[in-house]
Amino acid sequence: MGLTGGIGSGKSAVARRLEGHGALIVDADQISREVVEPGTSGLEEIAAEFGDDVLTEEGRLDRPRLGEIVFSDTAKLAKLNAIVHPRVGARTEELMKGASADAVVVYDVPLLVENDLGGLYDVVVVVDVPEEEQVARVVHNRGMDADQVRARINAQAARDRRRAAADIVVDNSGTPEDLDARVAEVWEYLRTRA
Incomplete structure (x- = not known):
């Protein structure tokens, strides 16, 4: 579903x-956070595209700051989606393969x-x-x-x-x-x- x-x-x-x-819940938001954790290629690619000011002092993604940038500019939102969505899709596929045959x-x-x-x-x-x-x-x-x-x-x-x-x-x-x-x-x- x-x-x-x-x-x-x-x-x-x-x-x-x-x-x-x-x-069994597969949460895309949770997965989208997982694929941009510090040390991931997702976070590195986002920083390369949008600059280091989308990172916190601790090196994590500053989601509110990134949101201010992308949610007012459809081209930038499309760039972010191109980075995150394939990673979310791959992780989702992994999780769904682990579900039992009779699971909802x-x-x-x-x-x-x-x-x-x-x-x-x-x-x-x-x-x-x-x-x-x-x-x-x-x-x-x-x-x-x-x-x-x-x-x-x-x-x-x-x-x-x-x-x-x-x-x-x-x-x-x-x-x-x-x-x-x-x-x-x-x-x-x-x-x-x-």
């Missing part, structure tokens, strides 16, 4: 709930729609909330400036496009209990398909 949603939609909350039901594997990938990856999955689930709720959540939970959040939202697929790519839409604008119930329905559907 491919799981996606815009920044601040609650995609990670859905992934955690699915994991609680027994799904959930690939948690923010850019599923943007990269037209829907055809790779048996089911595409989109976590959805209105844009203003996305902004409010990210500002509150991550301390990010509202304009930076909107820039990231604008760099992602439009809400209508994301919803159109979905086999299942999970509305996450309600209570945590509402989300629990909806994820339980999705899990039952996935188990039935499996």
